[in-house]
Amino acid sequence: MRTLRFLLALLLVLPAVGRAQPLLQIEQLAPLAGIVEAEIAAGHIPGAVVLVGQGERIVYAQAFGRRALLPAAEPMTLDTVFDLASLTKVVATTPAILRLVERGRLALDAPAARYWPEFAAHGKAAISVRQLLAHTSGLPAGIDLRGVLRPAEVLRRLAAVRPEGRAGGEARYSDVNFAVLGELVRRVSGQPLDVFVERQVLQPLHMGDTAFLPSAELRHRVAPTSANGAAWRRGEVHDPLAARLGGVAGSAGLFGTAADLARFARALLAGGAPLLAPSSLAEMLMPQTWPAAPPRGLGWRLEAPLAANRAALPPLAVASHLGYTGTGLWLDPLSGVYVVILSSRLHPDGGGDAAPLRARVVAAVAAALGPLPPAALAAARPELGARVAPYVPKPVAAPVRTGIDVLAAQDFAPLRGLRVGLLTHRSGVDAAGRRSIDVLFRTPQLRLAAIFSPEHGLAADREGAVADDRDALTGLPVYSLYGATRRPTAAMLDGLDAVVVDLQDVGVRFYTYASTLAYVIEAAAERGLQVVVLDRPNPVNAAIVQGPLLDAGRQSFTGYWPLPLRHGLTLGEFARLFRAEAGLDVRLTVIPMQGYRRHLWYDDSGLPWLPPSPNLTSLAAATLYPGVGIVEGAEVSVGRGTDEPFALVGAPWIDGRRLADELALLALPGVRFVPAEFVPVAARHAGEHCHGVRIELVDRDALDAPALGVALAATLHRLYPQHFSLDKILGNLGSQATLDAIRAGQAPAGIAAGWAAALAEFRARAHPFLLYAD
Numbered sequence: 001m002r003t004l005r006f007l008l009a010l011l012l013v014l015p016a017v018g019r020a021q022p023l024l025q026i027e028q029l030a031p032l033a034g035i036v037e038a039e040i041a042a043g044h045i046p047g048a049v050v051l052v053g054q055g056e057r058i059v060y061a062q063a064f065g066r067r068a069l070l071p072a073a074e075p076m077t078l079d080t081v082f083d084l085a086s087l088t089k090v091v092a093t094t095p096a097i098l099r100l101v102e103r104g105r106l107a108l109d110a111p112a113a114r115y116w117p118e119f120a121a122h123g124k125a126a127i128s129v130r131q132l133l134a135h136t137s138g139l140p141a142g143i144d145l146r147g148v149l150r151p152a153e154v155l156r157r158l159a160a161v162r163p164e165g166r167a168g169g170e171a172r173y174s175d176v177n178f179a180v181l182g183e184l185v186r187r188v189s190g191q192p193l194d195v196f197v198e199r200q201v202l203q204p205l206h207m208g209d210t211a212f213l214p215s216a217e218l219r220h221r222v223a224p225t226s227a228n229g230a231a232w233r234r235g236e237v238h239d240p241l242a243a244r245l246g247g248v249a250g251s252a253g254l255f256g257t258a259a260d261l262a263r264f265a266r267a268l269l270a271g272g273a274p275l276l277a278p279s280s281l282a283e284m285l286m287p288q289t290w291p292a293a294p295p296r297g298l299g300w301r302l303e304a305p306l307a308a309n310r311a312a313l314p315p316l317a318v319a320s321h322l323g324y325t326g327t328g329l330w331l332d333p334l335s336g337v338y339v340v341i342l343s344s345r346l347h348p349d350g351g352g353d354a355a356p357l358r359a360r361v362v363a364a365v366a367a368a369l370g371p372l373p374p375a376a377l378a379a380a381r382p383e384l385g386a387r388v389a390p391y392v393p394k395p396v397a398a399p400v401r402t403g404i405d406v407l408a409a410q411d412f413a414p415l416r417g418l419r420v421g422l423l424t425h426r427s428g429v430d431a432a433g434r435r436s437i438d439v440l441f442r443t444p445q446l447r448l449a450a451i452f453s454p455e456h457g458l459a460a461d462r463e464g465a466v467a468d469d470r471d472a473l474t475g476l477p478v479y480s481l482y483g484a485t486r487r488p489t490a491a492m493l494d495g496l497d498a499v500v501v502d503l504q505d506v507g508v509r510f511y512t513y514a515s516t517l518a519y520v521i522e523a524a525a526e527r528g529l530q531v532v533v534l535d536r537p538n539p540v541n542a543a544i545v546q547g548p549l550l551d552a553g554r555q556s557f558t559g560y561w562p563l564p565l566r567h568g569l570t571l572g573e574f575a576r577l578f579r580a581e582a583g584l585d586v587r588l589t590v591i592p593m594q595g596y597r598r599h600l601w602y603d604d605s606g607l608p609w610l611p612p613s614p615n616l617t618s619l620a621a622a623t624l625y626p627g628v629g630i631v632e633g634a635e636v637s638v639g640r641g642t643d644e645p646f647a648l649v650g651a652p653w654i655d656g657r658r659l660a661d662e663l664a665l666l667a668l669p670g671v672r673f674v675p676a677e678f679v680p681v682a683a684r685h686a687g688e689h690c691h692g693v694r695i696e697l698v699d700r701d702a703l704d705a706p707a708l709g710v711a712l713a714a715t716l717h718r719l720y721p722q723h724f725s726l727d728k729i730l731g732n733l734g735s736q737a738t739l740d741a742i743r744a745g746q747a748p749a750g751i752a753a754g755w756a757a758a759l760a761e762f763r764a765r766a767h768p769f770l771l772y773a774d
Contacts, residue, residue: 005514028114029060030369039357040065047076051258081222082342085323094199094299098280110278118159132177133298134288138165171176175251210256223344265338292614305373306332309433326354359472369466390609403534405590412445421450426460427504427610437503455482487519499529502610507538508626515560525586535572539602545570547706548735576769615645630709633728641682650692671704707752
């Protein structure tokens with residue numbers, strides 16, 4: 001049914017180029033030339049072809065630089081043929097699979113082993129065709145190719161590969177997935193992959209300059225990659241796996257031109273014909289991963305629409321893919337725009353870097369299209385429902401102005417002339433939907449020199465340790481404060497005058513962004529740096545302070561300062577309190593919000609909800625988080641890896657009906673409990689059938705979230721003492737006295753009442769540091 005709804009919406013949107021966004025004009029794309037020429041001058045690429053189209057029009061097509069530097073210089077031309085690398089996955093293999101599905105020869109949800117029996121080895125019997133396409137198979141990125149000379153041996157190793165994760169779980173980008181799919185095409189169609197793709201994909205679209213194993217006629221136009229011994233790879237695939245398969249693989253091996261990719265893009269954006277049925281196109285562009293995960297369709301990765309405010313839009317509209325050799329393709333059904341970027345960044349020395357080129361060109365195209373109201377995306381994609389709804393702000397008379405906008409209105413006066421670092425993530429955007437990174441990077445009043453990311457990374461979509469990186473759009477280093485270190489090192493801070501902080505916190509003690517801020521303030525005090533906090537709302541109503549205070553001596557990364565569990569502070573207010581109570585000599589400036597009041601919930605602010613971490617996908621999840629998050633240290637799922645994080649609590653050993661009934665007897669204000677069955681795809685109990693409860697939020701103002709957490713812990717401990725390890729909740733709970741009261745069987749309401757005196761003392765402690773009235 002969801003596919004049918006999407007199909008109907010798609011058919012309405014696709015023919016109406018310009019209905020959601022304006023028609024592009026070539027003058028608007030004038031910045032592209034400077035971008036490409038700068039990347040060539042920087043030595044990142046020898047040359048490139050950039051093509052931008054909209055509907056049936058090619059708006060912009062230009063060749064830059066050199067096709068080849070060695071053994072002799074050759075100019076880049078529009079008809080240059082490139083090693084498309086992993087674009088093979090979406091231009092050849094994905095449509096080939098879907099063509100076979102349309103004919104009834106393959107089934108998306110059938111196990112791949114149905115078509116390749118040997119593939120069932122080592123626990124792969126249940127891996128489906130869909131999971132291979134969506135990169136949720138659990139298979140590794142590649143296979144050991146040492147000593148492999150013949151395609152038959154490669155296929156044997158592919159069939160024998162061992163999964164590294166659970167099928168249907170986390171998305172792991174994998175060449176193995178698509179190499180297997182390429183073999184399925186051969187087995188099911190009875191034709192070699194290159195022959196099937198030529199007849200069923202390339203010929204119908206008149207893509208005459210695209211092929212596996214390019215002919216001698218095409219080879220003289222091929223942009224070489226790196227050397228293979230004494231000869232340049234020219235028409236010879238660079239990818240090692242595809243090379244071992246004779247140059248024809250489902251994962252790589254296709255060569256093509258920008259004009260041919262434009263033909264392909266136009267066909268898909270016009271509804272699929274003659275390549276795919278509209279229903280197949282709809283299926284391909286539907287998110288296949290759960291909401292907390294980076295979204296992927298069938299073959300394609302999904303991104304935000306091409307719009308000037310895309311940083312504030314859900315990453316669900318644009319289909320895109322990159323190629324290792326320096327290629328990229330973007331399709332935006334809302335605007336009808338497609339972007340083709342082709343370079344041979346590996347030439348001549350196997351190095352190069354196409355990431356800045358791709359990021360900057362796409363950003364320039366998006367800027368040219370102007371802003372897109374989030375409601376327009378919600379209207380065009382109604383089947384996405386809850387995935388898009390939080391991004392659409394509730395209309396208010398005067399939206400809150402966050403710190404980044406107030407700072408800009410001050411003409412960046414507190415930072416003028418300074419060399420700064422910025423601690424931020426994907427929620428750090430201004431009112432125009434631009435990243436705070438880009439706002440600071442482009443202003444001449446200061447120099448942004450480094451970026452820092454907290455837990456969950458710069459895109460706020462990662463779980464576990466995050467490595468250092470480089471921001472493709474600005475070229476700046478991104479230092480992770482949740483990887484090799486959780487504190488900024490002297491080397492990271494070297495040369496900076498100030499650290500600016502623009503993070504969306506959630507007002508919960510065990511949420512780690514306040515700890516990261518505290519670590520930054522301590523490091524700044526040691527080095528004499530200024531700290532400037534660009535304040536943002538406490539999303540769960542800063543007038544509400546609830547829960548036990550953190551015990552003295554129980555400091556950790558998930559509880560660094562003695563705060564209540566739901567502390568009622570903005571990050572700016574916390575910074576003021578922390579500096580004073582820690583006795584730190586540091587220059588701290590907080591840029592307050594304008595129009596904010598303590599009693600506001602986030603959806604009263606007029607701001608879009610941009611998930612600050614993977615599982616806080618909505619304000620409702622953030623509201624339940626300070627309660628349900630208490631128990632997740634124990635042996636229960638709290639809905640991570642489902643469509644309802646923190647609204648579900650369960651485990652294989654729970655009787656959902658009994659748990660719901662027992663919790664209902666407590667008459668907790670603001671929530672009700674209904675039995676639920678669910679299977680998480682990630683985190684605790686991933687892949688297991690869980691029984692438990694769904695927590696329905698009926699009155700958020702009446703909810704005492706920490707008391708909810710205590711009620712869950714007490715009830716689970718009483719009903720299932722052999723399964724529920726009460727001591728394991730102490731890390732997030734933070735209070736030994738509260739834990740002891742639960743163990744002693746005290747009523748949850750009485751336990752919560754016992755926090756009152758400490759909460760009153762905390763309110764008095766915090767009052768001098770508050771910035772906003774009720």
